Amino acid sequence: MTTALNRRQALTIGVGAAALAVVGESISPAFAANDYEEVIKKFTGGKSPTVGRVRIDAPEIAENGNTVPMTISVESPMTPASYVTAVLVVADENPRPGVVTFHFTPESGVAEANTRIRLASTQFLTVVARMNDGSFFSAKKEVKVTIGGCGG
Numbered sequence: 327m328t329t330a331l332n333r334r335q336a337l338t339i340g341v342g343a344a345a346l347a348v349v350g351e352s353i354s355p356a357f358a359a360n361d362y363e364e365v366i367k368k369f370t371g372g373k374s375p376t377v378g379r380v381r382i383d384a385p386e387i388a389e390n391g392n393t394v395p396m397t398i399s400v401e402s403p404m405t406p407a408s409y410v411t412a413v414l415v416v417a418d419e420n421p422r423p424g425v426v427t428f429h430f431t432p433e434s435g436v437a438e439a440n441t442r443i444r445l446a447s448t449q450f451l452t453v454v455a456r457m458n459d460g461s462f463f464s465a466k467k468e469v470k471v472t473i474g475g476c477g478g
Contacts, residue, residue: 362416362423366454369414369427375454375462380413382453382467391445391471400437400455400463404430410437412456419449445471 366375384396400410409432415425428439437455448470455463 360419360421360423362418362452365416365424366414366452369412369454369456370462373460373462375464377464377466379463380453380455380465382451382465384451384467384469386468387470387472388445390473391447392473393442394445394469394471395440395442396451397438397440398428398453399439402437402455402457404432404435404437406432409434409458410455411458413437413439414454414456415443416452416454417443417445417449418452420444420446425451445469447471 379401381399382396384394388394398413398415400413402408402410404410410430412430413428416423417425425443426441430437450466450468452464452466
């Protein structure tokens with residue numbers, strides 16, 4: 327037996343769904359507070375990275391935050407004995423701080439990556455490199471954004 331919804335039942339379900347959506351948004355916002363330090367701690371397992379060996383090539387002033395070019399590189403011989411396994415890029419003012427993670431192997435030859443990222447506003451980029459021996463290296467650079475790329 328098939329039961330069809332009448333107009334009143336359909337309206338009740340629609341209003342209930344809308345109310346749930348509004349209540350759900352107030353409980354869990356679309357973007358939580360930026361937790362860039364937690365993202366870095368999770369990547370490093372709580373270890374503090376050593377400053378050095380990482381280079382960030384990004385403009386000091388980005389005219390448009392929608393497409394900011396950047397190149398990251400890590401000094402490493404990239405041999406089976408010593409190589410970069412992963413590089414994390416974090417933006418400390420973006421709604422979602424973890425911008426990108428690159429993965430490398432000794433066969434990569436060099437630990438370098440080029441990309442374009444989106445930045446919400448003027449902020450610091452932090453790049454953390456994980457080495458195969460479990461050590462971490464980092465660098466930080468401020469990028470001034472004149473027109474935000476994440477709705478800013």
